[in-house]
Amino acid sequence: MSGRPPGRIAPAPAAREWMPHQHGAWAMLAVPFLLGVAASRVGPWQAVLAVAAVLGYLASATGQAWLRARRRDHYTVPLAVYGVVFSGLGLALVVAFPALLLALFVLAPTTAMIVAGAKPGTRRDLANSLAQALQALVLVPAAAWVSGAFDVPPVAVATAVGAAYLLGTVLVVRSVLRERNSPPFTALSVGFHAVLIVPALLLGAPWVVLAALLTARAWALPTIARRRLGTPRPLRAVHVGGVEAVASVAVVVVAFLSL
Numbered sequence: 001m002s003g004r005p006p007g008r009i010a011p012a013p014a015a016r017e018w019m020p021h022q023h024g025a026w027a028m029l030a031v032p033f034l035l036g037v038a039a040s041r042v043g044p045w046q047a048v049l050a051v052a053a054v055l056g057y058l059a060s061a062t063g064q065a066w067l068r069a070r071r072r073d074h075y076t077v078p079l080a081v082y083g084v085v086f087s088g089l090g091l092a093l094v095v096a097f098p099a100l101l102l103a104l105f106v107l108a109p110t111t112a113m114i115v116a117g118a119k120p121g122t123r124r125d126l127a128n129s130l131a132q133a134l135q136a137l138v139l140v141p142a143a144a145w146v147s148g149a150f151d152v153p154p155v156a157v158a159t160a161v162g163a164a165y166l167l168g169t170v171l172v173v174r175s176v177l178r179e180r181n182s183p184p185f186t187a188l189s190v191g192f193h194a195v196l197i198v199p200a201l202l203l204g205a206p207w208v209v210l211a212a213l214l215t216a217r218a219w220a221l222p223t224i225a226r227r228r229l230g231t232p233r234p235l236r237a238v239h240v241g242g243v244e245a246v247a248s249v250a251v252v253v254v255a256f257l258s259l
Helices: 013-018 024-038 044-068 073-096 098-117 126-137 139-147 152-176 183-195 197-203 205-228 237-258
Strands: none
Touching (some): 024 139, 024 237, 044 139, 098 139, 126 139, 126 152, 152 237, 183 197
């Protein structure tokens, strides 16, 4: 008899090899990409960029799993497929928009950091999470550039908003999970969000309200997590993910209404 709890079905091994179980990564890709669209206009090349970004993430996540796995042959085919298709789309984008090569100044060093953090026995530290966020942030100017309507002021604002949101999300999620027993880390996260209210005043009332709500969530989530720790109803990763999904939608909506 299996020791698996009744009613729970373990994901098929093939699914684990092809689809990483890091649900927060999708928001980390979607938010900066949509901010770039909000700061420019919708264009056909943005669809190509979106698919390339997804495949790039899948290739990166699969590559990290390959480095950590004991049976690396399980990940060889997914890694090859993702890598080849991503390379093809990336080449097409670079041929059409050579300026996208500037992204390598961010992607090359951050990829090196992520690969180093993926070695067996290496703990995923804050620097690794920030490197992933910085890679995603490249999508803001890239999405605006391939639209053909790149305008520096709105793109600069969208990039700053994306940087603030992604960094804030990394701090919040870490304060709830890995650093849930560290009040100083929670204070750092809340303080970071509170400071963002000041520049939000320059962007208008919707941004101020948004910054205030994000600050409240930065305080509430780790507080609830500590209070429920050891109880029958602990705060789980799925709950944190739900809150972050709502926050992501709010950021994108305000951007499309304001930029």
